[in-house]
Amino acid sequence: MTMTDTPFVPRDYSLTGPENARAVAAGLASAEWYHSDVPRKVMKDLMQRTDGPAIRDTILWLGLLVVSGAGGVLTWGTWWAVPFFLVYGVLYGSACDSRWHECGHGTAFRTPWMNDVVYLIASFMVMRNPVSWRWSHARHHTDTIIVGRDPEIGHMRPPSLGMKALAFVGIPDIWLHFRILLRNAAGIITPDEADYLPESERGKAIFWARVFVAIHLAAVVWALVSWSILPLMLIGGPRIYGTWHMVMTGLLQHGGLAEDVLDHRLNSRTVYMNPISRWIYWNMNYHVEHHMFPMVPYHALPRLHAIIKNDLPVPDPSIPVAYAWMIRALWRQRHEPGYTMTPVLPPTARPFRAELHDHVPAREGVA
Amino acid sequence: MTWVSVCPEGEIDPEDVIRFDHGGRTYAVYRSAAGEPFATDGLCTHEKVHLSDGLVMDDTIECPKHNGRFNYRTGAPLRAPVCVALATYPARINDGQIEVDL
Numbered sequence: 457m458t459m460t461d462t463p464f465v466p467r468d469y470s471l472t473g474p475e476n477a478r479a480v481a482a483g484l485a486s487a488e489w490y491h492s493d494v495p496r497k498v499m500k501d502l503m504q505r506t507d508g509p510a511i512r513d514t515i516l517w518l519g520l521l522v523v524s525g526a527g528g529v530l531t532w533g534t535w536w537a538v539p540f541f542l543v544y545g546v547l548y549g550s551a552c553d554s555r556w557h558e559c560g561h562g563t564a565f566r567t568p569w570m571n572d573v574v575y576l577i578a579s580f581m582v583m584r585n586p587v588s589w590r591w592s593h594a595r596h597h598t599d600t601i602i603v604g605r606d607p608e609i610g611h612m613r614p615p616s617l618g619m620k621a622l623a624f625v626g627i628p629d630i631w632l633h634f635r636i637l638l639r640n641a642a643g644i645i646t647p648d649e650a651d652y653l654p655e656s657e658r659g660k661a662i663f664w665a666r667v668f669v670a671i672h673l674a675a676v677v678w679a680l681v682s683w684s685i686l687p688l689m690l691i692g693g694p695r696i697y698g699t700w701h702m703v704m705t706g707l708l709q710h711g712g713l714a715e716d717v718l719d720h721r722l723n724s725r726t727v728y729m730n731p732i733s734r735w736i737y738w739n740m741n742y743h744v745e746h747h748m749f750p751m752v753p754y755h756a757l758p759r760l761h762a763i764i765k766n767d768l769p770v771p772d773p774s775i776p777v778a779y780a781w782m783i784r785a786l787w788r789q790r791h792e793p794g795y796t797m798t799p800v801l802p803p804t805a806r807p808f809r810a811e812l813h814d815h816v817p818a819r820e821g822v823a
Numbered sequence: 824m825t826w827v828s829v830c831p832e833g834e835i836d837p838e839d840v841i842r843f844d845h846g847g848r849t850y851a852v853y854r855s856a857a858g859e860p861f862a863t864d865g866l867c868t869h870e871k872v873h874l875s876d877g878l879v880m881d882d883t884i885e886c887p888k889h890n891g892r893f894n895y896r897t898g899a900p901l902r903a904p905v906c907v908a909l910a911t912y913p914a915r916i917n918d919g920q921i922e923v924d925l
Contacts, residue, residue, distance in 0.1 A: 486870050500839070503878040503887075562890040562902065594889040594904045598870050654906055751878060751887050 466793075467603050469612050471651040475604025479716070484602045490719040490809045491748055492767040494760075502752045502760050505566035509755040510558075513735070514574060517555070521547050525690055532686055541689055545698020546736065549626070552581035553702040554738035554754075560590050563753040564738075580668050582702075583633040583695055585640050587661035588653050595652045597750050601715050601723045607652060611711050613793035615786045623703045626696035634672075640665030705729070705737045708778050712785025714796045719809050720747040721799060726761070726771040727778040744768050767806060769799030826915070826922040835860075835921065840884060840895075842875035845925060851875050851884065852914065852921060853895050860914035861895050862923040868900070868907035 468475050479485050494502070524547065527540035558564040559575035579586035592607045599605035623629055639646070645658050653661060675691035685693070714722040721744055729741045740746060742757040745764065752760050765771075772778035785797040801807070829843050829852050838856045842849060842865055849865035851874040867874055867886040876887040884895045891905030898909035913924040 499876075500878065505878075505880070562885075568902070591904055594869070597888055656906060657903070749887070751885060751890060 467613065469603055469609055471604060471607055471648045473604060476651075477604075479599070479602050479604045482716075484599065484716055484718065485605050486598055487718050489600075489748075490721065492764040492806075494749070494763060498763065499749070499752075502749070502756045502763075504756075505563065505753065506755075507566045507570065509753075510564040510570070510574075513738070514555075514570075517547060517551055528689065529686065541697070544690075545694040546701050547694075547698070548581050549694035549696070549698030550701035550705075551736045552578045553706065554736065554740055556582050556584065556589075557593070557740065558738050558754050560593055561750060563751060576664075579664075580671065581694070583630065583637060583668070583672075583692075585637060585661050585668075586664050587657050588636075588640070588645075588649050591652045591654070591657065592649075597747065600720065600747055601710055601713070601717075603715050607648060609715075610707065610709070611786070613715075614790050617783075617786060617790070620707060620786070623707070624700045626699045629699070629703075630695045637665045637669050641669040701733065701736055704775065705733060705741065708772075708775070708782060709740070709743045711782040712789070712797045713799070720744050721769055721801070721805075722796075722808055725778065725782075725799070726768065727775060728771050728773050729775055733775065766802060766804040769801055769805075825925055826917070827925050829862075829914075829921040829923055832858075832860075832916050832919050832921055838879045838881075840875050840877065840879050842873055843923070849873065850912070850923065850925075851895070852923060853879060853884065854921075855882070855896075860916055860921045860923075862912040862914040863893070863895055863898055863909040867891055867905060868909060869905045874909075 521544060524540050524544035528537050528544055531537040531540060555564070555574055556578035559571040559578060562568065562571050564574065565571045576586055579589065596606050596608040601609055603609070619628060640662055643662055645653065645661065649661075672692050675687045678687040679685055708725055708727055710723055710725065713725060717723050724744045724747045726744045727741045729737065734741060738754040739757040740754070742761045745752070745757055745760045745768070748764075749760060761768075772781060781797065785795065788795045827845055830841065835841050835852065835854045837854050837858050840851050840853045843852045843862075844850070844865075851863050851865045853861040853863075855861065863874070863884070865873055865875060867888070869886065869889060869891050872886050872888040874884050874886060874893075877885045878887070879885075879895070882894050882896050883892045883901060885892050886905065889904050890902065891900070892902040893900055893905060893909045895909070896911070898911040900906055900908055915922050915924075
């Protein structure tokens with residue numbers, strides 16, 4: 457880690473600014489990334505698709521949604537509705553993200569249409585355009601936390617801890633996402649979106665944005681007509697009152713870690729979590745493993761972790777411990793945006809591949 | 824027509840793929856579940872990712888990075904984010920060797 461006394465000028469995290477060209481010139485775009493060694497036969501086995509685990513989890517997910525939602529409706533107006541909506545909110549406003557993510561990767565189910573249907577439902581719940589976000593996420597995996605290239609950098613520096621706290625109640629996330637949907641519904645594709653979304657896909661992106669916006673507007677109209685917030689408790693609202701688990705787990709993925717490196721061990725974090733969080737999150741707590749081998753389905757990630765853990769940073773033992781480390785780093789980045797926490801590798805691991813990115817110009821304190 | 828020897832037939836498992844570099848280019852050479860050989864360009868047309876690290880399922884090869892899929896018999900793109908077809912090359916088994924016409 458190095459730091460300079462140069463006054464910090466915030467970097468341009470857009471995909472259309474000078475950082476994009478700079479990343480390309482530095483060899484950071486579509487680059488070769490470090491991978492732990494996994495024998496081909498083992499990797500083939502890990503990547504095998506099966507419908508069973510995701511069908512089981514999806515039946516459970518949708519079943520619990522129906523039961524908790526019905527419970528909330530039937531007890532509406534009493535305190536009994538609170539626990540029902542606490543459960544419904546997390547299943548809708550948090551579990552949607554992992555279902556969106558895994559089905560977007562096409563790894564949750566073996567059967568393609570099952571991935572596509574759940575992806576569409578989850579995209580609606582999480583308020584993301586199902587077409588453009590698929591491409592956005594592909595770029596996130598090509599150029600993970602490469603400034604100017606990755607459209608999904610959640611921790612722009614210097615970090616605003618206040619905004620991160622607000623994210624636990626869907627602010628500003630819901631505003632940003634719904635604004636994108638509204639813009640797409642109006643037929644507008646921004647230059648940033650155009651950077652990763654092929655022309656042939658834009659019509660589909662606009663169509664689905666219109667469908668999603670129409671359903672949300674129908675819920676608003678239903679709430680106004682019935683003069684009750686109950687419809688919004690069921691549709692849309694969970695992205696506010698039930699999104700906390702998605703944010704809690706999501707912030708840990710890359711927070712406080714390096715930008716502009718080509719080794720996922722330096723920019724992603726694996727955290728051991730309780731079984732309920734892992735079910736809601738579909739094992740994305742194994743985030744280094746997921747980025748290194750994105751075609752390994754969520755249900756095989758614990759197995760992958762066991763195979764390569766000796767080559768990975770020591771995982772944080774729990775969510776609170778991971779937060780303690782991450783907040784310490786983010787706190788420091790408020791005044792030293794060039795600061796990056798470097799994970800500790802076990803003695804069995806191969807060293808970080810500095811040669812993959814050591815030609816990148818020092819970026820601390822520069823625009 | 825230049826038939827280039829790739830490897831002994833048994834070196835590629837049925838329903839699997841290997842990387843084959845030749846003449847400064849990289850290719851992917853497959854065997855179907857029935858053991859027939861096929862060959863395509865080695866890099867995904869979406870991003871420069873080696874398809875030989877991907878999963879072969881039935882007649883498709885899946886990019887190991889982004890889940891784009893191609894029919895490796897025809898090169899046709901089957902799933903976003905791939906939109907552009909892969910180039911394919913004739914392949915055969917000759918005297919126990921897999922050969923590709925490059």
